[in-house]
Amino acid sequence: MPEPAGVPRRRFLVIHNPVAGPRRARRLRAVLAVLEQRYGAAVTLQATGGRGDAEAMARAVAPGAFDAVIAAGGDGTINEVVNGLGARGAEGAAIPLGVVPLGTANVLAHELGLPPDAEGTARVLAEGRALPVHLGVANGRAFAMMAGAGLDARVVERVDPRLKRLIGKGAYAVETLARLAAGGGGPYRVTVDGGEPVEAASVIVAKGHFYGGRFVCAPDARLTDPRLHVCLFSKAGRGNALRYIWGVTAGRLPRFPDYRILPARRVVVEGPAGDPVQGDGDVIARLPVDIALAPWVLPVLAP
Numbered sequence: 218m219p220e221p222a223g224v225p226r227r228r229f230l231v232i233h234n235p236v237a238g239p240r241r242a243r244r245l246r247a248v249l250a251v252l253e254q255r256y257g258a259a260v261t262l263q264a265t266g267g268r269g270d271a272e273a274m275a276r277a278v279a280p281g282a283f284d285a286v287i288a289a290g291g292d293g294t295i296n297e298v299v300n301g302l303g304a305r306g307a308e309g310a311a312i313p314l315g316v317v318p319l320g321t322a323n324v325l326a327h328e329l330g331l332p333p334d335a336e337g338t339a340r341v342l343a344e345g346r347a348l349p350v351h352l353g354v355a356n357g358r359a360f361a362m363m364a365g366a367g368l369d370a371r372v373v374e375r376v377d378p379r380l381k382r383l384i385g386k387g388a389y390a391v392e393t394l395a396r397l398a399a400g401g402g403g404p405y406r407v408t409v410d411g412g413e414p415v416e417a418a419s420v421i422v423a424k425g426h427f428y429g430g431r432f433v434c435a436p437d438a439r440l441t442d443p444r445l446h447v448c449l450f451s452k453a454g455r456g457n458a459l460r461y462i463w464g465v466t467a468g469r470l471p472r473f474p475d476y477r478i479l480p481a482r483r484v485v486v487e488g489p490a491g492d493p494v495q496g497d498g499d500v501i502a503r504l505p506v507d508i509a510l511a512p513w514v515l516p517v518l519a520p
């Protein structure tokens with residue numbers, strides 16, 4: 218059971234990806250200073266050295282050693298910590314996850330409604346409520362916000378991390394144009410809750426309602442709701458892809474007649490074998506993929 222709001226937390230393990238927004242190390246230092254000085258917290262800081270470290274660190278936390286594990290990084294780092302906590306099983310997963318967003322898109326932070334300033338972030342970590350978050354699982358890998366196959370997964374797979382560090386979200390726009398020019402991919406056969414398969418050019422399975430920052434793909438999706446929202450982009454081709462992108466950025470997508478959202482508990486996506494599946498902005502699986510709800514709930518600190 219999540220603990221009530223207002224109970225001060227004292228012992229934090231902070232898992233920091235120093236490569237996610239390196240210029241934001243100062244922001245993390247400011248959050249930790251408030252935690253220690255105002256809330257009297259004991260902070261243990263561990264820096265990752267590469268892919269997989271954040272997950273291993275979260276998995277290795279001894280039972281009862283910390284009141285919360287804080288992921289300080291981008292959505293990729295948070296996703297690793299989510300998987301590390303989840304791998305500990307139902308009991309271990311009950312350690313609350315806190316977030317200090319330092320990445321490019323920070324979709325989970327937007328979904329949680331985290332305050333942008335250091336004081337507000339520290340307050341949420343020390344005194345916020347623990348939201349019972351239902352996660353999705355794609356071929357055994359957990360995700361908190363979304364998983365998808367199609368154009369966005371191909372973009373995530375190829376986006377240049379150096380360009381992302383240099384120009385932020387613009388790197389995704391550059392890679393999207395490159396993937397559109399390259400063409401290919403799909404179509405995908407999507408089976409929702411064992412029903413009749415439907416064909417789609419792209420599919421996003423949402424757990425939260427934000428996408429790519431503060432764009433909305435699945436208006437009714439909520440982290441605490443034990444349901445997946447399957448977003449189907451029906452039509453193939455560059456022109457349609459550009460139209461869908463415009464729809465997402467202009468907030469018009471949910472009104473498109475060739476865009477559908479189906480609530481689900483289990484989704485199977487088939488298509489070109491080995492096509493990437495993105496989860497929380499990193500490639501977490503390959504087609505074919507079986508996506509369902511995780512059998513455990515993760516407490517996540519929120520305002």
Ligand SMILES: Nc1ncnc2c1ncn2[C@@H]1O[C@H](COP(=O)(O)OP(=O)(O)OP(=O)(O)O)[C@@H](O)[C@H]1O
Binds near residue numbers: 265321
């Ligand atoms: N010390 C490290 N050196 C190099 N890469 C690392 C290190 N620690 C973690 N990584 C890798 O860095 C990658 C990017 O991390 P993350 O997604 O958190 O940040 P980001 O890409 O800046 O943010 P966003 O996901 O919001 O775009 C992940 O794939 C992670 O495995």
